[in-house]
Amino acid sequence: MKRSLTSILGLAAALVFPASAALAQAPAAPAAKEVIVWHAYRAEEKTAFEKVVAEYNKAAAGKGIKVTTLAVPYDAFADKISAAVPRGKGPDIFIYAQDRLGGWIAAGNTVEPIDFYLDKATKDRYIPTTLEAMTYRKQIFGLPLNYKVITLIYNKKLVTAPPKTSKELVKLAKSLTNKSAGRFGLAYAYSDFYYHACLMNGFGGGVFDAEFKPTLNRKENVKSLDLLLKWIDKEEILPAEPSSALITSLFNEGKAAMVFSGPWFLGEIAKGVDYGLAMLPTLNEADDKPMRPWMTVEGVYVAAPSKNKEAAFDFVKYVTDKPAGVIMALEGRQTPANKFVYEDSKVGADSILKAFRQQVDVAIPMPNLPEMTMVWSPATTAMNSIVKKSAKPKAAMAQAQQSVEKDIAGLRKK
Amino acid sequence: MKDKAGHDELPHLPLHIFLIIFVLIATYPILWVVTIALSGKQSLALATLPDRIAVTEERLVQNIPGLNDEEATAIVEALENAKWIDERGILTLKPERDKVAPLLPAELSKYAEPLHKDLMVCLAEPSTLDRLRAITPWPETFSLENFRAVFRDQPFGRWIINSAVIATATTILGVFLACTAGYAFSRFSFPGRRAGLMSFLVSQMFPGTLMLVPLYIIVVQWLQLGSSRIGLTLIYATTSIPFCVWMLKGYFDTIPKELEEAALIDGASPGVIFWRIVLPLAKPAVAVTALFSFMTGWNEFIQAATFMDKEELYTAPVGLRFFVGGFSQQWGYFSAGAIIVSIPIVILFLFLQKYLVSGLTAGSVKG
Amino acid sequence: MESGSPSHRLRFGIGIGAGAAVAILLGHFLLGGALSNLAEQRETRQGIVTLRALSDLVSRTADGDGLRKAVTEFQKAYPELKSIRVVLLEGASLEASTDPADTGEWAAPRQLSRDEKKNEKPVFDLMQKIRGTVEANREEKTAKEELEIGRLADGSGFSLAGPLEKNGEVTGLVEIKRSSAAAATRPGWITTLLYIAVPILLLVGLSFGVGNKQIPLAICAAVLLIGTIWGYGVQSRSKINREGLAASDAVASTAKTGGERVQSILQGLGIQAEPALNPASWDSDLARRPRAVLTPDLKVDPAKAMSAFAGVGTAVTRATILLIILGVAIALFFGMGWAELFARTLRVHRTAYYYVTPAMVGMIILVFFPFAYGITLSFTDYNIYTTGKPLTEIFNGFQNYVEILTDFQIAKRSADGSWAFNYYNFYWTFFFTIVWTISNVTIGVTLGLILALVLNTKTLALKPIYRVLLVLPWAVPNYITALVWRGMFHQQYGVVNQAIQMFGGSPVSWSDTPFTSFLTALATNGWLSFPFMMVVSLGALQSIPADLYEAARVDGATRWQQFTSITLPSLKPALVPAIILSVVWTFNMFNIIYLVTAGQPAGSTEILITQAYKFAFEKYRYGYAAAYSTVIFGILLVYGVFQNRITKASEGI
Structure with a gap:
């Protein structure tokens, strides 16, 4: 036994050391201009993205640019960027949602501003709000690749005509709800602040004002919460403790007729469930204004310490152009920010892509301020206590506002 | 009890029982993980109760005296049209006594009372057995697709x-x-x-x-x-x-x-x-x-x-x-x-x- | 001390020599650094005055030829400037330039170029950045740096850039490149060597009076060193002050000539200086706040100029004290014979050190270094907005600790006047963390130990199978099992509530109250942690020789007596460390809380580590989070020492 143990040890040691020595030598001879891209895509999104990269490499071979990609798990992405990029060890380009953008800009030496490269024609390619998401204090730091918005997804077997207004929604949902059987007309992760934002923004509420001051306690926000409570308690159309896993299961089992969710949800719908997409309804309670979901935009950023910025930008421009967008839309099932993509005949004929394209017109870019990360935790606490009835909306939001103000004061002391 | 080395030991049966209980506790959540893995689906497992008893023609014919097949079909259709039951015949809302009669074609309204009774049966609370099935980690369908x-x-x-x-x-x-x-x-x-x-x-x-x-x-x-x-x-x-x-x-x-x-x-x-x-x-x-x-x-x-x-x-x-x-x-x-x-x-x-x-x-x- | 060792005189001679040499040499280099810093500062200040004179001039001219003419004239008046560039935001155009590279096809005015060799993107980005900062400062009443300073690549000077403003709007960027002229005064080597030699000679002299006695020699050496180093400190300070005042004089004259030159250029262009120029305001910091050292008639206000050096003064004092401590410590290290003792110890116990060193080196590099870094950060206001700054600049002493430990806000008054318990309060979190730790470790250890004892029954069948099945919770990645546990506690669809209803109970909303929420996390973590304790206990049980039990049985001990008098004491050496460590790990068990309760409801189930994490990654206050971590560390350290004292775990045989 002892012998076998030592032989295992020897084998393992032999595997570790020469292997890593060989790998350490590998990057010694790089191609003319290697541009490295980090992204967090997976499955068909990754396949489509890699296809775009391959096409670019073919097209740009003459320029001597070669793009290589690295997929990084989403959960580690932001930490990895924050650790590697400012120390010059990171990629030339990375792709991530705009919510961390402000933080990286404030931290410095992470994201390269790109106004200098941009002409009007390029700026005009994008849905304006998606470019707005890439803008921080009037400077543009990346180009928008794809956006994600929440919309109304319904089970076609249970819902024939999706509701256009909140009154219709409630009426329809009520007729489809049977609480004791665990069936609900409507299900969404309403206690998640991100999801609640559809209602909040619909009422004209928001998290920050124009001067970047937190405004969690504004009265529009409170009104939107009152409506949510009405939906839960009086109309009884929503399930309790709505985690995203629960929503998926309910919808797949035909126990939730309608959900508010985004493109990620479509991948989780089981085979055989016939679903349709529609605009989120307008709110009769808020002068018939539409519900306005938050939009997250995946931006393509050039890393500030990159040595090949021009080459990197060349790729950034390519990947946010129409042909690349069409591939990502049709094969990666993503929703590109380039508005010309939707003029493509195949994309235009795709009802799902069309639905998201419509929804995005009323969507609001999620704030990209560094201070945004301070909002989540107090907002979640507030949402939970409101939903669990341990606090009234007004008091809970005031509490959250206080807490965010305190945190911001702590950060901006100087 | 003494073994060869001269130990005296506790009786084994209670020890086995104790260990089995603990093994069950230790493996139960893991069995759920296995269930999710083998289900071929992507959702986290939930203890979902089975659906209500379906409202079908056969059932109605059996349970409502004097009802014939055509009448049963008409009733089911009426229920469906009113969105009381879904495509599988499952009741989606609680039937109220005074709303059953207007729902039915006039010639069938005489069945309103027994129909309501039967609908209430279809909506009964889940049984202990149902609940037992709900908490048993066992996939509805087996598939190695996830692996x-x-x-x-x-x-x-x-x-x-x-x-x-x-x-x-x-x-x-x-x-x-x-x-x-x-x-x-x-x-x-x-x-x-x-x-x-x-x-x-x-x-x-x-x-x-x-x-x-x-x-x-x-x-x-x-x-x-x-x-x-x-x-x-x-x-x-x-x-x-x-x-x-x-x-x-x-x-x-x-x-x-x-x-x-x-x-x-x-x-x-x-x-x-x-x-x-x-x-x-x-x-x-x-x-x-x-x-x-x-x-x-x-x-x-x-x-x-x-x-x-x-x-x-x-x-x-x-x-x-x-x-x-x-x-x-x-x-x-x-x-x-x-x-x-x-x-x-x-x-x-x-x-x-x-x-x-x-x-x-x-x-x-x-x- | 022992006979045969060198005399105390010799030891103290070496000691004071080494102490004085190290301390004074360090002082020498510090002074050198401070002086060259001052020289640099002085040039920067002069540069700022020049830049602001230039921006003042340019902003009074009309764009186009008038601007270019003014720039050319200004360049003529300032030979020390290598180049001047004025860039406008509109159209990203280079409006004027005296840079030799900007001639011919590159002559101004033209658009900034993307040409690879030119690469003028940094200038454009700088302009944008400065515009952003000026606007932010105006809107948010902050004082961030509006002027940007940079070293030239060839080391011959520096560049300074600032905003060009018209009618209160930032319209562009003014940049100058200025050569460095004056070399800093260096501290003299003769003085330094004298400061080192004097205490040695004095000690030699004194030793004849004192004799070869240890304590008196030690006192003499210490006093001499304190005196010498303090003297060096005082001298350094006065030197720094002199240089500082001279700098203000130089700046005053730069401002004065600058005012005259700008005035004459304006006259040449036929522009009225309206409102009048105010050269005294040009002497500003990088946020363009006036230093107020110059009076309006461009005299130096000595009191103000001196007060600008107050910070330097305390820094010198602080450095002097540290140097004294260092010097005296070195002197005593040698003088008291500790050096020899140290070397001898290393020699005598070298086998032990050989055995321990490899593990220790790894720990020092990969664990204690990051540690030290964290503790250092805890004394600063390091946050996302101060990442680029040197730590000395954002040092804030114990402020973070004070803020953490004086968080006594147990209750909060909400908007409608009602009071709510503030679970985010440090002391609640601390209390909860203790409850969490104790309950978890108790459950883990008890279950683990009981199972190990049962599985240690000699003739029990199927033991290997039980062991493997029971170790499973440890083997499966806890990311998924923790979430399965959370799902099991779902109010409507959770297994737990279904089981409760099976037996006729009514469902519980587990996440509604702090207590039930705590129970869910406790169940999860207890389930996750007992296998580890079981394995450790199983291993430890093997160290108990069977004959002990036999002897006890012969003496007629009951099973319980055997357990308490043989099993438990024999388990102690291996089990106590495992318990201490699992207390430490549970105290910092981030994952489970994060995944299962996420601190809800209302933050009541946050533990200290999840709070620290929030301060770092949600609130971007790295320094504060580091202080929080250090507090956690302190608490655990106290626990560790205390526990160790009770159980004598490290005492050994």
């Missing part, structure tokens, strides 16, 4: 090998360094012994979650060990050493010194004494530390994801997290992957457990 998908979409096999290599190297390095250090702390008395021993303990006290950036600076910038298995091995080994040192030191303390003294008189060198006499006696503790070190290297995610810049160098936990990050979450794949990565641990434990339970009592060492 296939784990290997299909990405080089998961390669990542498992990486993990195995790194975890094995961590184990060897960690256990070796901990053995020598633990032995010194146990047997020698030297200035700084207490402080040294305490410093190993202290090293576990500073919260590690916030140390990623300084560690990055040291490993990647100073030691130039980014994207290297050696770097990751070193990090994991230092993570596991403190526990290993303390565990081994504690165990060495229980090994009688007389054995070594005798060997010393026979002229054996300290090295020989350590390797030939002390270490074989400490097998149980070495087994524990080996398992611990291996686990440290095997399941770690964030450092592996941060320090490795090449896809072919990722480890299994990094690969697993691809399934659940961000907005979309494929729990089926994740569960399948989690089961796959648990298997080597179980095998390792099977291999180590005979050392784990071999000790001073093994015979040769009396005295």
Whole structure:
């Protein structure tokens, strides 16, 4: 036994050391201009993205640019960027949602501003709000690749005509709800602040004002919460403790007729469930204004310490152009920010892509301020206590506002 | 009861019962993981109750006296049109007595009363058996699709090998360094012994979650060990050493010194004494530390994801997290992957457990 | 001390020599650094005055030829400027330039170029950045740096850039490159060597009076060193002050000539200086706040100029004290014979050190270095907005600790006047962390130990199978099992509530109250942690020789007596460290809380580590989070020492 143990040890040691020595030598001879891209895509999104990269490499071979990609798990992405990029060890380009953008800009030496490269024609390619998401204090730091918005997804077997207004929604949902059987007309992760934002923004509420001051306690926000409570308690159309896993299961089992969710949800719908997409309804309670979901935009950023910025930008421009967008839309099932993509005949004929394209017109870019990360935790606490009835909306939001103000004061002391 | 060695033992039956109960508790959540993995679906498991009894023509004919087939069809149609029941015949809302009659075609309204009664039956509370089924981790349909998908979409096999290599190297390095250090702390008395021993303990006290950036600076910038298995091995080994040192030191303390003294008189060198006499006696503790070190290297995610810049160098936990990050979450794949990565641990434990339970009592060492 | 060792005189001679040499040499280099810093500062200040004179001039001219003419004239008046560039935001155009590279096809005015060799993107980005900062400062009443300073690549000077403003709007960027002229005064080597030699000679002299006695020699050496180093400190300080005042004089004259030159250029262009120029305001910091050292008639206000050096003064004092401590420590190290003792110890116990060193080196590099870094950060206001700054600049002493430990806000008044318990309060979190730790470790250890004892029954069948099945919770990645546990506690669809209803109970909303929420996390973590304790206990049980039990039985001990008098004491050496460590790990068990309760409801189930994490990654206050971590560390350290004292775990045999 002892012998076998030592032989295992020897084998393992032999595997570790020469292997890593060989790998350490590998990057010694790089191609003319290697541009490295980090992204967090997976499955068909990754396949489509890699296809775009391959096409670019073919097209740009003459320029001597070669793009290589690295997929990084989403959960580690932001930490990895924050650790590697400012120390010059990171990629030339990375792709991530705009919510961390402000933080990286404030931290410095992470994201390269790109106004200098941009002409009007390029700026005009994008849905304006998606470019707005890439803008921080009037400077543009990346180009928008794809956006994600929440919309109304319904089970076609249970819902024939999706509701256009909140009154219709409630009426329809009520007729489809049977609480004791665990069936609900409507299900969404309403206690998640991100999801609640559809209602909040619909009422004209928001998290920050124009001067970047937190405004969690504004009265529009409170009104939107009152409506949510009405939906839960009086109309009884929503399930309790709505985690995203629960929503998926309910919808797949035909126990939730309608959900508010985004493109990620479509991948989780089981085979055989016939679903349709529609605009989120307008709110009769808020002068018939539409519900306005938050939009997250995946931006393509050039890393500030990159040595090949021009080459990197060349790729950034390519990947946010129409042909690349069409591939990502049709094969990666993503929703590109380039508005010309939707003029493509195949994309235009795709009802799902069309639905998201419509929804995005009323969507609001999620704030990209560094201070945004301070909002989540107090907002979640507030949402939970409101939903669990341990606090009234007004008091809970005031509490959250206080807490965010305190945190911001702590950060901006100087 | 007395066995050969003369132990008197507790009666075995209650012990078995106790152990079985505990095994059930220990494995129950894992059975859910297995269920999710084998379901072929992606959602986290839920204890869902079965649907209500379906309202079908046959049922109505059987339960409502005097009803014929055509009438039953008409009733079901009426119920469907009114959205009382869904396409499967399942009641979606609570039938109210006074609303049943207007729903039906005039000629059938005489059946309103018995129909309401029957609808109420269809809406009965779930039975204990239903609930039992709901809490039994057993997939409705079996499919190995999740397991296939784990290997299909990405080089998961390669990542498992990486993990195995790194975890094995961590184990060897960690256990070796901990053995020598633990032995010194146990047997020698030297200035700084207490402080040294305490410093190993202290090293576990500073919260590690916030140390990623300084560690990055040291490993990647100073030691130039980014994207290297050696770097990751070193990090994991230092993570596991403190526990290993303390565990081994504690165990060495229980090994009688007389054995070594005798060997010393026979002229054996300290090295020989350590390797030939002390270490074989400490097998149980070495087994524990080996398992611990291996686990440290095997399941770690964030450092592996941060320090490795090449896809072919990722480890299994990094690969697993691809399934659940961000907005979309494929729990089926994740569960399948989690089961796959648990298997080597179980095998390792099977291999180590005979050392784990071999000790001073093994015979040769009396005295 | 012992006979045969060298005399105390010799030892103290070496000691004071080494102490004085190290301390004074360090002082020498520090002074050198401070002086060259001052010289640099002085040039920067002069540069700022020049830049602001230029921006003042340019902003009074009309764009186009008038602007270019003014720039050319200004360049003529300032030979020390290598170049001047004026860039306008509109059209990203280079409006004027005296840079030799900007001639011919590159002559101004033209658009900024993307040409690879030129690469003028940094200038454009700088302009944008400065515009952003000026606007932010105006809107948010902050004072961030509006002027940007940079070293020239060839080391011959520095560049300074600032905003060009018209009618209160930032319209562009003015940049100058200025050569460095004056070399800093260096501290003299003769003085330094004298400061080192004097205490040695004095000690030699004194030793004849005192004799070869240890304590009096030690006192003499210490006093001499304190005196010498303090003297060096005082001298350094006065030197720094002199240089500082001279700098202000130089700046005053730069401002004065600058005012005259700008005035004459304006006259040449036929522009009225309206409102009048105010050269005194040009002497500003990088946020363009006036330093107020110059009076309006461009005289130096000595009191103000001196007060600008107050910070330097305390820094010198602080450095002097540290140097004294260092010097005296070195002197005593040698003088008291500790050096020899140290070397001898290393020699005598070298086997032990050989055995321990490899593990220790790894720990020092990969664990204690990051540690030290964290503790250092805890004394600063390091946050996302101060990442680029040197740590000395954002040092804030114990402020973070005070803020953490004086968080006594147990209750909060909400908007409608009602009071709510503030679970985010440090002391609640601390209390909860203790409850969490104790309950978890108790459950883990008890279950683990009981199972190990049962599984240690010699003739029990199926033991290997039980062991493997029971170790499973440890083997499966806890990311998924923790979430399965959370799902099991779902109010409507959770297994737990279904089971409760099976037996006729009514469902519980587990996440509604702090207590039930705590129970869910406790169940999860207890389930996750007992296998580890079981394995450790199993291993430890093997160290108990069977004959002990036999002897006890012969003496007629009951099973319980055997357990308490044989099993428990024999388990102690291996089990106590495992318990201490699992207390430490549970105390910092981030994952489970994060995944299972996420701190809800209302933050009541946050533990200290999840709070620290929030301060770092949600609130971007790295320094504060580091202080939080250090507090956690302190608490655990106290526990560790205390526990160790009780159980004597590190005492050994």
